Amino acid sequence: MLTLQNLTTPHPKLPLSGLDVTFEPGKIYTILGRTGAGKTELLRTLIGLDPIAEGAVHLDGKNLDRTPIRARQMAMVYQQFINYPHLDVLANVAFPLRRKKVNKIDALARAREALELVGLAEFETRKPSELSGGQQQRVALARAIVKHARILLMDEPLANLDYKLREQLREEFPRLLEKNSDGIILYTTTEPGEAMQLGDELIVMHEGRIVAKGDPGELFENPPSIEVAQVISDPPISICAGEVKNGHLYFNDGSAVDETSLSLGADGPVRIGIRPDALTIGGDIPAQVTLAEFSGSDTIVHLRLPFGEAVMLVDGIREYSPGVKFGVSLETSALLLFSQAGGNITERTG
Amino acid sequence: MLKPKHFFLLPALLTLVAIILFPLIFTVRVSFSSWDVYQAGLDYIGGRNYTRVFEDTRFWESLLRLSSLSFITVTLQYVIGFALALAVWKQMKGGRIFRVLFLVPMMTTPVVMSVIWRTMLHESLGPANDILSAFGIGPVPWLSSAAGAFVSVVIVEVWQWTPFMFLLLFAGLVSLPREPYLAAAIDGAGPVRTFWQVTFPLMAPISIGALIIRLIEASKIMDTVYILTSGGPGTATETPSYYIYIRGLRDFQVGYSAALSLTYLVLMIITLTIIAKLLMRFLVGKDA
Amino acid sequence: MTRTYNTIKYLFLLAWSIFVVFPFLWALSTSFKDANAVTSGARYLPWVEFEPSLQGWQSLFASGSRGINIITPFFNSATVTLLASVISLVLGTLAAYGLSRYKFKLGFIKNADITFFFISQRIMPPIVLAIPFFLMLKEIRALDTIAGLVIVYIALLLPIAVWVMIDFFASIPKELDEMAMIDGCTPIGAFFRVVLPNSLAGLVVAGMFCLIFGWNDFFFAFTLTFTETQLLPVAIVSLNSSVTPWWSLSAFALISVTPLALVAIVVERFMSRGSLAGAFR
Numbered sequence: 001m002l003t004l005q006n007l008t009t010p011h012p013k014l015p016l017s018g019l020d021v022t023f024e025p026g027k028i029y030t031i032l033g034r035t036g037a038g039k040t041e042l043l044r045t046l047i048g049l050d051p052i053a054e055g056a057v058h059l060d061g062k063n064l065d066r067t068p069i070r071a072r073q074m075a076m077v078y079q080q081f082i083n084y085p086h087l088d089v090l091a092n093v094a095f096p097l098r099r100k101k102v103n104k105i106d107a108l109a110r111a112r113e114a115l116e117l118v119g120l121a122e123f124e125t126r127k128p129s130e131l132s133g134g135q136q137q138r139v140a141l142a143r144a145i146v147k148h149a150r151i152l153l154m155d156e157p158l159a160n161l162d163y164k165l166r167e168q169l170r171e172e173f174p175r176l177l178e179k180n181s182d183g184i185i186l187y188t189t190t191e192p193g194e195a196m197q198l199g200d201e202l203i204v205m206h207e208g209r210i211v212a213k214g215d216p217g218e219l220f221e222n223p224p225s226i227e228v229a230q231v232i233s234d235p236p237i238s239i240c241a242g243e244v245k246n247g248h249l250y251f252n253d254g255s256a257v258d259e260t261s262l263s264l265g266a267d268g269p270v271r272i273g274i275r276p277d278a279l280t281i282g283g284d285i286p287a288q289v290t291l292a293e294f295s296g297s298d299t300i301v302h303l304r305l306p307f308g309e310a311v312m313l314v315d316g317i318r319e320y321s322p323g324v325k326f327g328v329s330l331e332t333s334a335l336l337l338f339s340q341a342g343g344n345i346t347e348r349t350g
Numbered sequence: 351m352l353k354p355k356h357f358f359l360l361p362a363l364l365t366l367v368a369i370i371l372f373p374l375i376f377t378v379r380v381s382f383s384s385w386d387v388y389q390a391g392l393d394y395i396g397g398r399n400y401t402r403v404f405e406d407t408r409f410w411e412s413l414l415r416l417s418s419l420s421f422i423t424v425t426l427q428y429v430i431g432f433a434l435a436l437a438v439w440k441q442m443k444g445g446r447i448f449r450v451l452f453l454v455p456m457m458t459t460p461v462v463m464s465v466i467w468r469t470m471l472h473e474s475l476g477p478a479n480d481i482l483s484a485f486g487i488g489p490v491p492w493l494s495s496a497a498g499a500f501v502s503v504v505i506v507e508v509w510q511w512t513p514f515m516f517l518l519l520f521a522g523l524v525s526l527p528r529e530p531y532l533a534a535a536i537d538g539a540g541p542v543r544t545f546w547q548v549t550f551p552l553m554a555p556i557s558i559g560a561l562i563i564r565l566i567e568a569s570k571i572m573d574t575v576y577i578l579t580s581g582g583p584g585t586a587t588e589t590p591s592y593y594i595y596i597r598g599l600r601d602f603q604v605g606y607s608a609a610l611s612l613t614y615l616v617l618m619i620i621t622l623t624i625i626a627k628l629l630m631r632f633l634v635g636k637d638a
Numbered sequence: 639m640t641r642t643y644n645t646i647k648y649l650f651l652l653a654w655s656i657f658v659v660f661p662f663l664w665a666l667s668t669s670f671k672d673a674n675a676v677t678s679g680a681r682y683l684p685w686v687e688f689e690p691s692l693q694g695w696q697s698l699f700a701s702g703s704r705g706i707n708i709i710t711p712f713f714n715s716a717t718v719t720l721l722a723s724v725i726s727l728v729l730g731t732l733a734a735y736g737l738s739r740y741k742f743k744l745g746f747i748k749n750a751d752i753t754f755f756f757i758s759q760r761i762m763p764p765i766v767l768a769i770p771f772f773l774m775l776k777e778i779r780a781l782d783t784i785a786g787l788v789i790v791y792i793a794l795l796l797p798i799a800v801w802v803m804i805d806f807f808a809s810i811p812k813e814l815d816e817m818a819m820i821d822g823c824t825p826i827g828a829f830f831r832v833v834l835p836n837s838l839a840g841l842v843v844a845g846m847f848c849l850i851f852g853w854n855d856f857f858f859a860f861t862l863t864f865t866e867t868q869l870l871p872v873a874i875v876s877l878n879s880s881v882t883p884w885w886s887l888s889a890f891a892l893i894s895v896t897p898l899a900l901v902a903i904v905v906e907r908f909m910s911r912g913s914l915a916g917a918f919r
Contacts, residue, residue, distance in 0.1 A: 049816050069819040076820050082813045086835040099822030143821070354825035358736025362729035362796060363752065369793040370759060373770030380770070434654060437647050449910065451655055453902040454662075458895040461856040461871045466665045466891055469884055477664055480680035509657065521909045541643070563760075570763040573856045577875065591765040598769045599861055611766040619761060 001025065002046070002151060002184055006055035009045050014038050016045065016208045018055070023184045025150075028177065030199030030216070031188040032231055038208040039188035040079075043153045046186070047074045059150070070099070075149035079156040081136035083128035089115065089139050090124035096147040114142040118176060134165040145179050152180050154187045158194065163296075173198055192234045196220060204228045226271065226342040235276045235300045237336065240308035242272040249337075251307030255285075261333040263347045270345070273336030279303070279312035283329025287312075292320040303328065381608035387601065399609035408585060409610060412593045413617065419500070419589065420568040423507040427564060428557070430508070431515025436545075439523045449520070456513035464577035467506045468493070471578075496586035499579045503587055506574050511567070515560055522556030523549075554633040562626050569618050590614045662892070669694045669888035676884045694885030698893070706886055708893065711873035715853060715894075718784055718869060722791030723848035727841065729792075730799025735829055737800075738807035739815065753804060759797040764857045767793070775862055782866045790858050795848040802847060806840030807833070843908055846901055853898050870894045 007019035016038050023029055031039050044050040046057055048069040057064045064072060075096070083092050093111035098104070115121050118138040120131075128136050137157060144152055158166040177185060189195050195202055195216065202216040204227070212219055212228040223229035229237045241252040244267050249259040251272065290309070291302040299314045305328070312328065337346045384395045403409060434452055438445050455463070470476045471492035479489045492498045530552065534544045550557075572591035575581060581588035581596075594614065598607030667682055675681050675688035684690035698708045733756070736742075742749050771790055772781070780786030810833060818828035859869040868876075874890050877883070 047820060049819075068824070069816075070822045070824060072820075074820065076817070078813050078817070080811065080813060082811070082817045084814070084818075084832055084836075086832075096821035099827075147821075355736050355740035355742065357826060358732045358740070358829070359742060359752070362733030362756070362800065365729055365792060366756065366759065366796055369789060370762070370767070373767055373774055376770045376773070377766065430654070433650065437651055446906065446910075448651055448655065450902050450906045451658055453905055453909075454899050455658055457850055457854075457898040457902050457905075459854040459856065459871050459898075462874050462891045462894050463661060465874055465887060466661050469668065469887070470661060470664055475676060475679060477660075477680040477682070509661070517905065517909055524910060566761050570765075572763075572765065576856075591763050594765045595768070595861075598765070599772070604769060604773075607769060611763075611769070614763065615761075615766050618763070622761065 001060055003058040003061075004046075004055070005058065007045065007052065007057060008054035009041060009050060010053040011041055011050065014041050014208055015053070016041055019210055021203070021210055021213060023151075023186065025184050026182055027200040028185040028187060028198055029201050029203055030195035031186060031203045031205055032190070032192060032195040033188070033205035034190060034231055036207075037205040037231075039205055040155050041208070042205070043076065043155050043186060043188065046151070047076055047153060048072055073150040074153060075144035075147055075151070076153040077137070077140050077144045077155065077157045079159045081128070081133060081140055081160065083136055083139050083143070085128060088125050088127055089120060089131070092128065092139055093142045093146050096143060100147065110146055111142070114146040114179075115139075117145075117179065118142045134161055134169060137161065137169070141176060145176065148180065148183070150183050152177070152183055152185045154185065156188055156190065159190070170194060170197065192220075192232050204231060206231070222344065222346065223273075223336070224344050226273070226338050229273050229336060229338070229344075233275060235295070235311045235313055237276070238274045238308070238310035239338070240272050240274065240305075240310065241269065242307070243267075243269050253307040255307060257330075257335070258332045261348055262335065262337065263349050264337075265345055265347075269340055271338040271340065271342075273338060274310050274330065275334050275336070276300070276311045276313035278331040278334040279310060279328050280331065281312075281314070281326060281328055283327045285328050285330060287326055287328045289320045289322055289324045291322060292318070377608045377611060380605055381612055383605045385604040385608075386606070387603070390604070395605070399606050400613070402606060403609050403613050406610075408588075409590065409593060409613075411585070412588045412590045413614075415587070416569060416571070416589045419503065419507075419571065420565055423504055423511070424561060424564045424568050426504070426508050427512045427515045428561060431512045431560075432519050432553075432557075434512070434516045435520040435523055436549075439520065452516050453513050455510050456517070458510075460510055460573045461577050463510060464506055464574050467502070467509075468578055471502055493579055494583055496583060499583060499587045502578055503571075503574055506578060507568070507571065510574070511564060514567075515564060518556060518560040518563070519553065522553055522560075526552050558626070558629045558633055561629060562622070565625060566622060569622070665888040665892050668884050669892060671885050691885070694883070694887075694889040697883070697886045698889055706873075706877065706890065708873070708890060711868045711870045712893070714784065714867055715870040718787045718791060718859075719849060719852035721784075721788045722795055722852050723845060725788070726792050726795035726799045726848050727845055730796050730844065731803050731834075731837070731841065732829075734800050734803035735807055735833065738804055739812060753800070756797050756800040759793065760801075764794075768858065768861045771858070772862060782863045784867055786862060787859065787867065787869070790862060791852050791855065794855065794858070795852055798847045798851060799844045802844035803837075803840055806837060806843070810836060839908070842904070846905060850898060850901065 002023040004019045004021050007016055009016045014036055019042070031042065033039050041050060045052060048064070048067070052065065059073070083089075084095060087095065090108065090111055093114050094104075094107040097107035097110060102110070112121065112124065115124055118141055120135060120138055120142065123131060123135065128139060131139065137160075141157070144154075158169055161169065187195075187198055199216050202212075202214065202219050203210055204212040204219065206227045212224050219228065220232055223232050223237075226239055230239070242257070243250050243252065244264050246267065247264060249257040249262070249264060249270075249272075251257060257272070285305060287303040287305050289301055290304055293300050294317055297316065299316065299318045299320070301312045301314055301320055303310050303312055335346075336344065339345050379392060381399055382394055382396065383392050384398075385391060385393075438448050438452070471478050473479060473489055473491060473494065476492075478492060482488075482490060490498055492502050526549070530548045531544065534548050539547060570591060571589050572595070575587055575589055575592050576595075579587045581592045585593075590610075591614075594607050594610045597603050597610060664682075667684065668676070670684050670690040670692070671681070671688055672691040672693050675691070678688075681687040697706055700706075737749055737753055742752060767790075775781040775786040775790075778786075780789065814836070815825075815828040815833055818832040819825060823831055854871070856871040856875070859872050860875070863869065863872065871894070874887065874894060877887050877890060
């Protein structure tokens, strides 16, 4: 069990502040957050690469502050493909075992096994530089899982791969990580889809703090705050200003929102979260396209609506030039309500 | 507590401190003494040596001479070195042979080559005057006239150290990004305009580095002068290093030469810092 | 336009090449002359303009008073240069690695100041150190010895090694050494097992510069030795001051500069591959 107590770091730009969290063995934790949220800093601090200002990290009750990096029983996969350029693939994977004084024959046998698992058995005599990016990252992964570390840290391992390789490796991860299934796996990413798919538990980070922790599906359905809402969905949930007046919900341009599926609180200003799939083309809300981009097999359309800016997800590849106008409709049963302070105050009827 | 990081740094740091710092502190102390060939020892005579430095016109003249010598040789080295680097930059036949050849002089021992240059500049027996006579130019008193000796030192310094400029500038050219050149080609810029608008600005940081390194080295010039002219004729090519050498290790005026050394060192550091700042402003357009 | 430009370019390259090569060719030609050929004015081509003689080369290897001892100075130069280069390279590489990976602080002194202390030694004119070195070596009875010169040359070469290696290590991602530590190395182990084996290019460049500046030094060898420990440049210069036998002088000079002139081939390779650029920013 890995416990963080009020973990705070002195990092000059992205300090972690007051992290309190417990990780249990046998689970994959995905850590979701934007670039600069402190994900990498968290992993680096856990493994001992970055210093701690306050608080502590405990592994099974033992404070790690005096434990050198090499004795922390952790493995790490970096976002960059880090392998030892002077060693061939097999020697790369056997390296951590040899440092643990495993004899050469056993170390090579286990390294071969790990290479088999990541599908690089026939490349064992190559140098890392003679491999593709995806293969290099597989070598790094093999080197991380071969030592059966108690804790496996993966820092955006797919971020530097192209789309196709990313999809492919992501599909394989559950199988590859099975070997480590009795350990704790921390996996950071900026992609909500990846976090949802791989994580047994999801942790959302924002500006050096943990802002949510829980079941991925639940957090997605009901993000506890605006901060979480904005990173948990890709494309992001749009936030517009609104108001509850006399028990009815309005956007700030005065247009009423059908609030039948929601139970509203006291009168006052609120913020309304619109999921990208809550908007559909065809309806009476006038919309103007400001930008359209493709993401995989979908099109993400940025719209200017009478009450603010919002993002809409459209199936398939469609061309929308900026400036095009059309009407959209809003699926109000999927709306989220937040207080001015950012807390989730959505309550559904029935 | 001794940490791994100390294992890395301390051996070198302590070695250098031991070798350099003690002699330097010792020099400071000696410069306030009257230590000379008649009386060795660390008495204290206050700043008298420094007053003497101040009034020593031979020293100040040598500094002035050093400034013009450094300026002329380094400028020539930079211009020629840059031209050579540009000329063999792009793929060309025999490029490799040229490049190796252009590097060779800097690998050779300056004093040894100066010995050879002395034979070449010999007034009656050397090839320099022999070749010039073929063009009807009368025998040049290379090493026996003030101007000739100065020019000789310049020629040998340019021969010896232009390769260093070439090395730094060529290495810089090889590492330049390609995109600005594509952009310039699309704009239809000719080779001259491309040079002034793309290459030269991109090379500015490397140029500054190369110029400063060469100025530092040139300001220490001593070996070539010692062999070629021994500072002569008279004191026509005497540099501060050579003058201090005469005072310190020939006349053995240890105290006085220590004062000269320190004055020279401080002046050099100040001047080079100012030059570095000026170059930075001139070539990059911003402060260091 | 391009044609004229190319012609000018090749003429320029050719002219400079002749200028570069000429002293070597002159020395080569002179080394085969005898007194007659030297004193009758400038002669260039053997057989055509003068009768070649092996006198110059023979004198280098002849024994006894007629000969010039070249073996001992050559051996001395090689020993001093190699020893000082290796020591400087080892110490300099360690220090450069420390400075590039760890933060040091001693009062107001930080990494940048320590780095500056190392590199700024290149500004120090040899003459400033020569007199205290002279007195210091005299004190420890190391004047006119190989050991004394090695100590002095370390001061000369260590800054070069630190300077080249600091920039080299900056180009090696720190994640590499971190990974080694995660994989079970101590910080020192990470350096030796992972960083050092990947630093060959930097070590070669730094080593070459140490060799060049060590081999080519004259001033310290000249002021800190007398007769016991003569280095090559000093031996050649001492020939120069006696009744100048140009033929021996030239042969001697050629032998002395040839080993390092060959280094140019290696330097060119590094320069053209672009692996030197980082070292000089």
